Amino acid sequence: xxxxxxxxxxxxxxxxxxxxxxxxxxxxxxxxxxxxxxxxxxxxxxxxxxxxxxxxxxxxxxxxxxxxxxxxxxxxxxxxxxxxxxxxxxxxxxxxxxxxxxxxxxxxxxxxxxxxxxxxxxxxxxxxxxxxxxxxxxxxxxxxxxxxxxxxxxxxxxxxxxxxxxxxxxxxxxxxxxxxxxxxxxxxxxxxxxxxxxxxxxxxxxxxxxxxxxxxxxxxxxxxxxxxxxxxxxxxxxxxxxxxxxxxxxxxxxxxxxxxxxxxxxxxxxxxxxxxxxxxxxxxxxxxxxxxxxxxxxxxxxxxxxxxxxxxxxxxxxxxxxxxxxxxxxxxxxxxxxxxxxxxxxxxxxxxxxxxxxxxxxxxxxxxxxxxxxxxxxxxxxxxxxxxxxxxxxxxxxxxxxxxxxxxxxxxxxxxxxxxxxxxxxxxxxxxxxxxxxxxxxxxxxxxxxxxxxxxxxxxxxxxxxxxxxxxxxxxxxxxxxxxxxxxxxxxxxxxxxxxxxxxxxxxxxxxxxxxxxxxxxxxxxx
Amino acid sequence: xxxxxxxxxxxxxxxxxxxxxxxxxxxxxxxxxxxxxxxxxxxxxxxxxxxxxxxxxxxxxxxxxxxxxxxxxxxxxxxxxxxxxxxxxxxxxxxxxxxxxxxxxxxxxxxxxxxxxxxxxxxxxxxxxxxxxxxxxxxxxxxxxxxxxxxxxxxxxxxxxxxxxxxxxxxxxxxxxxxxxxxxxxxxxxxxxxxxxxxxxxxxxxxxxxxxxxxxxxxxxxxxxxxxxxxxxxxxxxxxxxxxxxxxxxxxxxxxxxxxxxxxxxxxxxxxxxxxxxxxxxxx
Numbered sequence: 001x002x003x004x005x006x007x008x009x010x011x012x013x014x015x016x017x018x019x020x021x022x023x024x025x026x027x028x029x030x031x032x033x034x035x036x037x038x039x040x041x042x043x044x045x046x047x048x049x050x051x052x053x054x055x056x057x058x059x060x061x062x063x064x065x066x067x068x069x070x071x072x073x074x075x076x077x078x079x080x081x082x083x084x085x086x087x088x089x090x091x092x093x094x095x096x097x098x099x100x101x102x103x104x105x106x107x108x109x110x111x112x113x114x115x116x117x118x119x120x121x122x123x124x125x126x127x128x129x130x131x132x133x134x135x136x137x138x139x140x141x142x143x144x145x146x147x148x149x150x151x152x153x154x155x156x157x158x159x160x161x162x163x164x165x166x167x168x169x170x171x172x173x174x175x176x177x178x179x180x181x182x183x184x185x186x187x188x189x190x191x192x193x194x195x196x197x198x199x200x201x202x203x204x205x206x207x208x209x210x211x212x213x214x215x216x217x218x219x220x221x222x223x224x225x226x227x228x229x230x231x232x233x234x235x236x237x238x239x240x241x242x243x244x245x246x247x248x249x250x251x252x253x254x255x256x257x258x259x260x261x262x263x264x265x266x267x268x269x270x271x272x273x274x275x276x277x278x279x280x281x282x283x284x285x286x287x288x289x290x291x292x293x294x295x296x297x298x299x300x301x302x303x304x305x306x307x308x309x310x311x312x313x314x315x316x317x318x319x320x321x322x323x324x325x326x327x328x329x330x331x332x333x334x335x336x337x338x339x340x341x342x343x344x345x346x347x348x349x350x351x352x353x354x355x356x357x358x359x360x361x362x363x364x365x366x367x368x369x370x371x372x373x374x375x376x377x378x379x380x381x382x383x384x385x386x387x388x389x390x391x392x393x394x395x396x397x398x399x400x401x402x403x404x405x406x407x408x409x410x411x412x413x414x415x416x417x418x419x420x421x422x423x424x425x426x427x428x429x430x431x432x433x434x435x436x437x438x439x440x441x442x443x444x445x446x447x448x449x450x451x452x453x454x455x456x457x458x459x460x461x462x463x464x465x466x467x468x469x470x471x472x473x474x475x476x477x478x479x480x481x482x483x484x485x486x487x488x489x490x491x492x493x494x495x496x497x498x499x500x501x502x503x504x505x506x507x508x509x510x511x512x513x514x515x516x517x518x519x520x521x522x523x524x525x526x527x
Numbered sequence: 528x529x530x531x532x533x534x535x536x537x538x539x540x541x542x543x544x545x546x547x548x549x550x551x552x553x554x555x556x557x558x559x560x561x562x563x564x565x566x567x568x569x570x571x572x573x574x575x576x577x578x579x580x581x582x583x584x585x586x587x588x589x590x591x592x593x594x595x596x597x598x599x600x601x602x603x604x605x606x607x608x609x610x611x612x613x614x615x616x617x618x619x620x621x622x623x624x625x626x627x628x629x630x631x632x633x634x635x636x637x638x639x640x641x642x643x644x645x646x647x648x649x650x651x652x653x654x655x656x657x658x659x660x661x662x663x664x665x666x667x668x669x670x671x672x673x674x675x676x677x678x679x680x681x682x683x684x685x686x687x688x689x690x691x692x693x694x695x696x697x698x699x700x701x702x703x704x705x706x707x708x709x710x711x712x713x714x715x716x717x718x719x720x721x722x723x724x725x726x727x728x729x730x731x732x733x734x735x736x737x738x739x740x741x742x743x744x745x746x747x748x749x750x751x752x753x754x755x756x757x758x759x760x761x762x763x764x765x766x767x768x769x770x771x772x773x774x775x776x777x778x779x780x781x782x783x784x785x786x787x788x789x790x791x792x793x794x795x796x797x798x799x800x801x802x803x804x805x806x807x808x809x810x811x
Contacts, residue, residue, distance in 0.1 A: 098776075105566070240756075241758055297652065301670075302651060483760050486760075489673055501585070509778075
């Protein structure tokens with residue numbers, strides 16, 4: 001009996017130790033690379049003094065775990081930064097649904113429990129207007145801190161990091177949504193022939209409009225096109241309330257309104273703050289989304305991001321339009337069967353677009369494609385109540401250096417998506433495909449992926465990102481009513497009308513005049 | 528200190544507790560419901576606007592409807608199952624102690640955890656429930672269909688709260704004297720008749736308490752719909768407390784949230800008062 005007890009105890013201890021030791025660690029070469037990154041002679045001298053010895057900075061982040069998106073790199077780089085500067089990083093994980101509230105209330109009460117938060121770009125307007133975060137321009141000029149180049153952010157991404165003329169967020173994640181597709185399946189001659197016979201036109205690879213995408217998704221839905229003995233689907237989406245489905249609608253609906261004629265009217269009329277969400281363009285987009293629902297598994301209505309990605313990675317869907325995480329996750333062959341089969345492109349466009357100003361549809365000869373920066377683009381901001389703003393900036397910029405950010409962007413689980421100029425492979429940027437291969441990427445996938453993102457972030461038309469006070473509230477209302485439309489509880493028109501009514505209530509409550517002022521500022525509107 | 532003054536000293540902590548944590552929040556909430564209060568931006572007196580806005584808000588009526596449907600069905604099933612189990616385990620049954628323990632286990636589970644567990648159980652493509660149902664060629668869209676989503680919430684609520692009803696009913700059964708049954712068995716051998724004419728009337732006060740407690744508690748249902756479905760699909764499982772939570776802690780609209788809370792308080796009080804009046808009538 002005693003032996004059994006001892007045996008169990010040993011097993012438990014070994015198990016516990018193994019669990020604690022498990023996790024990603026940097027190789028010595030990587031450590032060296034990151035420690036040298038962004039170095040200046042001034043910094044070299046500065047870090048020798050271990051300037052932050054005895055200082056702990058607290059960074060709040062959405063709950064994800066030590067190896068989870070956005071949070072994971074904070075732990076890893078935090079330890080490395082501590083080695084260099086003597087400081088310590090305490091990561092506080094807060095559930096996504098509460099993260100903003102906790103940080104905001106911490107600032108409201110002036111507690112200063114959090115020195116920084118990995119903020120969604122859509123929080124920035126509210127935090128700046130409340131004076132709860134501080135501009136970082138003076139730190140950026142200081143050679144004692146790790147150096148990163150602002151020119152590595154595309155204009156669209158720069159907009160997310162700044163408010164007015166000042167920088168507030170240190171670059172980290174670069175969110176944008178692109179289309180992922182199964183190159184091998186779409187280029188299969190038999191399937192191409194079958195598609196032609198059914199739809200009367202050649203299957204375009206990749207689809208350049210949402211209508212084409214819908215036809216292809218419909219064609220591939222409900223049969224075993226990869227001969228794995230399971231029924232496969234056309235498209236994998238996630239439409240659960242609270243599962244960020246509204247972001248996907250926002251990206252996909254962009255070309256239904258944004259065009260060379262209308263560069264920024266998607267959300268509100270900037271002069272009255274009256275919602276535009278019931279416009280014929282939005283209705284048409286939502287009808288397309290509802291149609292796409294029938295080209296994928298019904299369970300997608302209850303899926304969050306992870307399930308939708310998993311469906312695509314398992315090889316069960318031809319399409320998935322989402323953030324950059326999927327491309328890097330596809331490289332992990334323990335979870336993905338699509339490595340080397342990945343096709344990527346900017347999101348499809350439309351042949352017609354509704355102009356809210358004139359109230360007319362505009363038609364195009366070539367697809368009207370619109371880029372987006374949809375998502376959180378999670379990046380560190382510094383609390384106005386931080387007792388150690390310099391140390392906080394030091395750490396955030398340590399993660400923003402070219403080397404650190406490139407590694408993050410190449411590594412699937414980090415949740416840090418690519419977007420800065422140095423991640424794009426030649427001729428679109430300075431990166432070499434070999435760097436991706438060294439990070440265990442398939443060369444062709446890396447090329448497809450970075451080209452897709454380049455075309456998205458450098459599109460001549462961009463979806464207008466919303467980041468005024470109440471953004472979360474507007475988004476939540478849209479999320480809930482989109483779900484009503486896709487589950488068939490009400491028609492697309494009704495769902496958008498309900499969204500309109502809720503947006504009006506929110507605007508009234510927050511103060512229409514104040515909202516107009518901030519909205520105009522946020523989208524750079526001038527009469 | 529005089530002897531009769533000491534009793535006040537002993538009462539003081541309880542009085543302070545009630546004043547601080549019941550009376551003060553209630554009064555503050557009533558006051559707040561007449562203000563437009565945004566955290567960090569001060570307050571403005573708005574009279575009854577928050578109440579008017581609540582009644583003209585479509586999601587207010589939707590969430591009330593959802594709450595009523597979930598509460599009535601769930602509490603009804605819990606009472607029936609609790610009564611059935613208690614009646615069954617009140618007798619000498621082999622292994623009854625093990626079964627009693629097993630039945631009461633869900634009561635100790637945190638509802639939020641049960642909600643997250645529910646995501647796995649009701650997972651549509653490969654969850655254990657649908658895997659079993661697929662053996663009979665049945666596929667239920669537990670989490671993606673507005674109707675079935677409500678059913679999922681009800682099933683989890685029943686799973687958590689039936690043990691509570693069972694325990695109280697079992698205690699109620701134990702209070703009924705054996706002699707009454709012995710006398711009854713002299714007139715009839717029908718278990719059903721004895722249950723209907725002896726057990727049920729004598730159990731009525733206990734049943735009243737159970738129903739009242741469950742109703743009051745059930746109207747506060749939040750954890751399961753939140754963790755399982757976040758109120759979706761659409762607003763199909765957006766129960767009233769979830770609406771209050773979103774209004775207060777998502778939109779930071781504390782005035783409206785207070786008004787919504789007071790409306791719920793009034794509704795629950797009305798239901799409980801009506802229920803007890805009816806019960807008293809039946810009992811008398």
